[in-house]
Amino acid sequence: MSELIVISTLNGVLFGMLLFLLSSGLTVIFSMMGVLNFAHASFYMLGAFFGYQLTRWIGFWPALVLAPLLVGVVGMAVERYGLRNTHRHGHVAELLLTFGLAFAIEEIVSMIWGKSPVDYRVPTALDFPAFTVFSTNYPAYKIFMLAVSVSIFVALLIVLKRTRVGLIVQAALTYPTMVGHLGHNVGRVFMVVFGVGSALAGLAGVIAGPSLVTQSDMASLLGPILFVVIVFGGLGSLPGAFIASLLIGLIQTFAVALNGSLASAFGPLDPGLGPSVLTDIWNVTIAQIAPILPYVLLVLILIVRPMGLLGTRET
Amino acid sequence: MTAAIEIKDVQKRFGNVSIIRDLNLNVARGERHAIIGPNGAGKSTTFNLISGHIKPSGGEIRLNGDVISGLRPFEINRRGLSRSFQVTNVFARMTVLENVRCAVLWATGHRYAFWKNVDRLPVVKQRTERILEDIHLSHRRDVPAGLLTYAEQRELEIGITIAGGANVIMLDEPTAGMSHAETERAVTLIRRLTEGRTLVIVEHDMSVVFGIADRISVLVYGQIIASGTPEEIRGNRKVREAYLGEEGH
Amino acid sequence: MTDATAPLELKEQPGGRVRFYGIWLIAAVALIVLPLVFSSGGSLTSFSLIGIAIIFALSYNILLGQTGLLSFGHAVHYGLGGFLAVHVMNAVANYNWPLPLPFIPLFGGIGGLAFAIVFGWVMTKRAGTVFAMITLGIGELVASSSLILRSVFGGESGITTDRTALPHMFGWSFGPQRQVYYLIAFWVMVSAIAMYALTRTPLGRLCNAVRDNPERVEFIGYDPHVVRYFAYGFAGFFAGVAGGLTAINFEIANSAYLGATQSGFVLFAAFIGGTAYFFGPILGAILVTYLQLGLTDLTTVWQLYFGIIFIGIVMFAPGGIAGLLMMHRPLVRAGSLATVIPSYLVAALPTLAFALGVILSIETVAHYTDSEGEGSVVHLVGIPFDAVKPTTWLAAAVLVVVGFVIARLTWRRVTEAWDRAATIARDRGYLA
Numbered sequence: 001m002s003e004l005i006v007i008s009t010l011n012g013v014l015f016g017m018l019l020f021l022l023s024s025g026l027t028v029i030f031s032m033m034g035v036l037n038f039a040h041a042s043f044y045m046l047g048a049f050f051g052y053q054l055t056r057w058i059g060f061w062p063a064l065v066l067a068p069l070l071v072g073v074v075g076m077a078v079e080r081y082g083l084r085n086t087h088r089h090g091h092v093a094e095l096l097l098t099f100g101l102a103f104a105i106e107e108i109v110s111m112i113w114g115k116s117p118v119d120y121r122v123p124t125a126l127d128f129p130a131f132t133v134f135s136t137n138y139p140a141y142k143i144f145m146l147a148v149s150v151s152i153f154v155a156l157l158i159v160l161k162r163t164r165v166g167l168i169v170q171a172a173l174t175y176p177t178m179v180g181h182l183g184h185n186v187g188r189v190f191m192v193v194f195g196v197g198s199a200l201a202g203l204a205g206v207i208a209g210p211s212l213v214t215q216s217d218m219a220s221l222l223g224p225i226l227f228v229v230i231v232f233g234g235l236g237s238l239p240g241a242f243i244a245s246l247l248i249g250l251i252q253t254f255a256v257a258l259n260g261s262l263a264s265a266f267g268p269l270d271p272g273l274g275p276s277v278l279t280d281i282w283n284v285t286i287a288q289i290a291p292i293l294p295y296v297l298l299v300l301i302l303i304v305r306p307m308g309l310l311g312t313r314e315t
Numbered sequence: 316m317t318a319a320i321e322i323k324d325v326q327k328r329f330g331n332v333s334i335i336r337d338l339n340l341n342v343a344r345g346e347r348h349a350i351i352g353p354n355g356a357g358k359s360t361t362f363n364l365i366s367g368h369i370k371p372s373g374g375e376i377r378l379n380g381d382v383i384s385g386l387r388p389f390e391i392n393r394r395g396l397s398r399s400f401q402v403t404n405v406f407a408r409m410t411v412l413e414n415v416r417c418a419v420l421w422a423t424g425h426r427y428a429f430w431k432n433v434d435r436l437p438v439v440k441q442r443t444e445r446i447l448e449d450i451h452l453s454h455r456r457d458v459p460a461g462l463l464t465y466a467e468q469r470e471l472e473i474g475i476t477i478a479g480g481a482n483v484i485m486l487d488e489p490t491a492g493m494s495h496a497e498t499e500r501a502v503t504l505i506r507r508l509t510e511g512r513t514l515v516i517v518e519h520d521m522s523v524v525f526g527i528a529d530r531i532s533v534l535v536y537g538q539i540i541a542s543g544t545p546e547e548i549r550g551n552r553k554v555r556e557a558y559l560g561e562e563g564h
Numbered sequence: 565m566t567d568a569t570a571p572l573e574l575k576e577q578p579g580g581r582v583r584f585y586g587i588w589l590i591a592a593v594a595l596i597v598l599p600l601v602f603s604s605g606g607s608l609t610s611f612s613l614i615g616i617a618i619i620f621a622l623s624y625n626i627l628l629g630q631t632g633l634l635s636f637g638h639a640v641h642y643g644l645g646g647f648l649a650v651h652v653m654n655a656v657a658n659y660n661w662p663l664p665l666p667f668i669p670l671f672g673g674i675g676g677l678a679f680a681i682v683f684g685w686v687m688t689k690r691a692g693t694v695f696a697m698i699t700l701g702i703g704e705l706v707a708s709s710s711l712i713l714r715s716v717f718g719g720e721s722g723i724t725t726d727r728t729a730l731p732h733m734f735g736w737s738f739g740p741q742r743q744v745y746y747l748i749a750f751w752v753m754v755s756a757i758a759m760y761a762l763t764r765t766p767l768g769r770l771c772n773a774v775r776d777n778p779e780r781v782e783f784i785g786y787d788p789h790v791v792r793y794f795a796y797g798f799a800g801f802f803a804g805v806a807g808g809l810t811a812i813n814f815e816i817a818n819s820a821y822l823g824a825t826q827s828g829f830v831l832f833a834a835f836i837g838g839t840a841y842f843f844g845p846i847l848g849a850i851l852v853t854y855l856q857l858g859l860t861d862l863t864t865v866w867q868l869y870f871g872i873i874f875i876g877i878v879m880f881a882p883g884g885i886a887g888l889l890m891m892h893r894p895l896v897r898a899g900s901l902a903t904v905i906p907s908y909l910v911a912a913l914p915t916l917a918f919a920l921g922v923i924l925s926i927e928t929v930a931h932y933t934d935s936e937g938e939g940s941v942v943h944l945v946g947i948p949f950d951a952v953k954p955t956t957w958l959a960a961a962v963l964v965v966v967g968f969v970i971a972r973l974t975w976r977r978v979t980e981a982w983d984r985a986a987t988i989a990r991d992r993g994y995l996a
Contacts, residue, residue, distance in 0.1 A: 030693075036693045036696070036697065082875075082879065085879055086878060086879055086882075089878075089882045091692065091693065092632070092634050092692075093878055093882050095634065095693060095696060096634070096831075096835065096874075096878045097875060097878045097879065099636075099828075099831075100871055100874040100875040100878055101871075101875065103828065103867070103870070103871040103874070104868060104871030104872060104875060107865060107867050107868035107871055108868060111865050111868065111926075111929060111930050111933060112929065112933050113933075114933070220824065224700055224701060224703075224704045224824075227697045227700055227701065228697075228701050230697075231694060231697045231698065231701070235693065235694060275714070275715045276715050277713055277715055277716055279715065280712060280713045280714055280715050280716075281712075281713075284712050288712060289712065291708050292704075292705055292708040292709055292712075294701075295701045295702065295704050295705035295708070296705065298698065298701040298702075298705075299683075299686065299701075299702070299705070302686050302687070302689065302698065303686055306686075306689045306690055366783065367782075387782065387787070388782035388783050389781075389782045389783070389784075389785050389786055389787050392782070392783055392784065392785045393785050397783065397784075398783055400780075404777060404779070404780045405777070405780070406772070406773050406776035406777050406780065407776055407777070408772070408775075408776050408840075409769075409772055409773065409776055413769060413772070413773075416769065417769055417770060417772075417773045417781075417784060418784040420766045420769070420770065420784075421784060421785030421786060422785065425766040426766070427766070427767050427770070427786075427790060427791065427794055428765060428766045428767060429762060429765045429766070429767040429768070429794065429798070430765065431765055431766060432761075432764055432765065433764055433765055433766050433768070433769055434764065436766075475780075475784065476783075478784070479784060479785055
């Protein structure tokens with residue numbers, strides 16, 4: 001039991017940090033531009049596939065740097081040539097544009113790399129067990145992932161607190177309506193922020209790819225969870241996104257690890273009852289309901305606190 | 316007789332900043348009351364507090380004797396208070412007719428009805444037509460509100476505000492940005508349309524204020540520093556120093 | 565029928581009432597005559613699917629076009645409607661209830677409505693982006709839950725039914741596709757009229773007001789939350805009707821009905837058709853269903869074309885097809901349409917070249933990467949292109965780049981011509 005707790009906590013924190021790598025960019029972009037980038041998870045997927053392809057061509061370490069940069073460029077292009085032109089049609093149009101993009105990117109990825117998972121492997125230099133907890137070997141690559149996400153987290157904090165751009169971002173987080181008064185280079189600021197946000201998503205993809213499955217549906221699987229994270233945390237709140245990321249990361253990881261069901265806890269139902277909703281619920285394992293837990297949380301927070309955990313904004 | 320609006324010790328803080336400090340104000344029924352004051356004095360905040368747009372941090376607001384502070388805007392509206400906005404705030408994609416008609420629907424008791432044809436409601440039709448005529452926009456009835464001229468939008472804004480038949484009308488700088496001729500027309504309009512109702516108006520143009528108001532309150536830094544008839548306000552030294560002097564009147 | 569939300573109307577229409585009822589009559593006649601003209605089994609199937617898509621897209625537009633609510637989970641109502649319909653059909657057959665098939669879509673509607681009543685109040689608390697995210701989350705929640713509750717949703721395979729096992733009506737068994745088509749056509753007519761009528765009620769108009777300016781609505785006595793809740797309920801009901809019809813049409817309901825793909829489909833249909841006009845989603849439903857049926861045979865990457873068309877519409881014609889058509893109405897009335905037509909013809913050629921270039925690029929990449937597919941030869945407008953030859957790649961690149969550059973220039977001309985035509989229309993008293 002304690003083995004499960006240690007391993008699941010590690011994995012949960014790891015998944016949570018990965019989610020935060022994505023949700024932080026999404027939150028900052030939303031706060032500054034008012035756009036909820038539906039294609040954010042697609043950038044994560046692009047990161048994984050670019051990482052895979054570049055690893056095959058030039059090796060993992062150069063790919064680790066290059067792939068996020070490429071994704072960042074794609075993101076900047078999307079902002080410059082897509083969103084900026086759509087802006088005058090309002091936020092719904094912008095959201096729809098990114099929705100269309102997410103759809104198109106998934107199709108393009110499956111057109112080029114196919115619909116089945118690609119063979120994106122952990123680099124040999126990191127392919128060894130880092131330590132052993134009880135009887136489980138904890139892979140070094142996961143420690144590496146954790147290290148990367150934590151260092152990005154720290155770097156973000158420093159940028160946010162210590163630099164001019166950070167101040168602008170912070171101002172935007174606190175006073176969303178003030179962003180318009182940033183001056184004439186507001187377009188460039190948007191483009192850079194969008195690019196950095198996309199690049200971070202790409203980085204998450206590059207490092208998550210070998211550990212999770214790199215497949216053309218990975219964006220549509222992760223995307224909805226990501227949106228749950230930022231709605232749960234409160235749209236536009238960075239600390240909220242952080243807490244929600246960790247919470248959902250932990251909850252999902254623990255749920256997947258637990259095999260219990262009502263049947264295993266209280267014994268099977270009388271077989272004479274026959275199949276019904278009750279037997280479905282009685283026999284389902286916690287691991288099986290893991291995928292729906294984030295959405296259950298979403299419904300709960302909406303009932304209890306529609307603004308989200310740390311949200312302050314109405315829209 | 317109870318006052319139409321009674322504001323008692325109302326405060327509003329945003330974080331540590333007090334915008335409104337111990338505001339006290341009475342508006343009698345049938346009175347035309349103007350609130351004046353320098354920019355940033357809290358006039359719009361006062362309007363937002365009374366109409367339920369924002370909630371007071373403390374104190375109490377009564378409408379015709381009933382406490383309304385803390386109620387939602389539509390609840391306050393249903394009790395007979397209607398307000399306009401400083402920045403034009405109409406339904407841009409809907410026609411002028413639809414704008415006015417929507418504002419008539421609740422007051423005529425149709426609420427959320429989904430079983431009635433909106434074109435076949437005689438009372439609604441009659442009232443909408445009358446308001447369109449009153450605000451001189453009958454000939455523009457089928458134009459989307461977003462395509463009206465600025466002055467026309469301001470008139471529509473007033474039309475929407477009075478359409479529900481509320482007995483307390485609050486107008487937030489109704490003539491802001493209008494030319495001299497347009498302002499004169501608007502003043503006549505306001506005077507006629509608010510006949511027999513209570514009017515609270517925020518206005519910068521002193522000729523409008525002195526032309527319409529029975530009573531004037533001067534708001535400076537979130538507090539009423541003087542309240543009285545136009546003559547009393549004109550003669551008040553404190554007011555002249557704090558406000559009127561700056562405006563050059 | 566366009567005056568539901570038609571923003572650009574200045575002059576009174578003589579005989580508007582006759583025209584109004586005329587359009588509905590023509591639509592009804594067209595629905596009756598269609599299968600007589602195109603009587604093959606394939607076209608009957610297509611018409612049935614298009615009919616269902618029309619109801620579905622119109623129901624979606626109650627949210628997006630009428631109330632300004634963007635939903636990513638509308639298929640939840642469609643799917644639940646389908647499942648309830650299937651269960652009711654099976655129950656009717658099992659217990660010999662005297663309920664003929666044509667009433668079944670009503671239960672579909674009830675299924676969609678029930679979900680809206682229970683969850684809608686919480687969901688419609690917020691509008692805008694948050695509402696969009698909530699619908700996405702709820703959509704995933706329902707889709708995932710449907711796989712767990714196997715006894716109700718039948719797991720991966722779904723739940724089947726037999727539509728002929730219900731009591732017959734007018735001597736129809738509803739076995740043949742033609743009879744099913746007429747059943748669907750009947751419901752298309754009824755639903756379209758009902759949804760149109762809804763736009764003409766106090767609630768319908770308040771929906772528009774909430775779409776335009778929810779803040780102001782609060783100051784004319786209405787609670788925008790309640791308005792959104794009602795709109796959500798009606799949208800859910802009619803989506804459920806569409807789902808019920810689908811269940812009848814395929815004699816099955818499965819969890820794919822509830823999923824994100826289906827929700828995306830209806831969003832595409834409504835938006836491509838145009839959300840600002842009542843008839844927009846009808847056009848969109850016809851086009852998108854037709855493309856879906858037609859493109860699947862032609863190309864393996866048809867969904868990508870959907871995405872591209874959608875992105876194009878969002879960026880360049882956010883009013884959709886209906887918006888593009890209605891833009892020209894004042895010009896037609898004022899007689900200045902001739903001013904823009906030549907510029908359109910000039911722009912058409914490079915635009916077409918650009919489009920062909922994009923298609924060739926996509927098909928080339930698709931054939932190049934798909935090694936075990938149908939070989940590397942792309943057939944485009946009758947010309948074979950070999951995806952492994954560099955000349956093909958070059959041809960695609962040239963078409964894209966040159967087409968784009970010239971198209972941009974010609975479209976600038978279109979804009980100028982358009983401005984002239986619009987000025988004329990304005991001068992003649994037609995708003996443009």
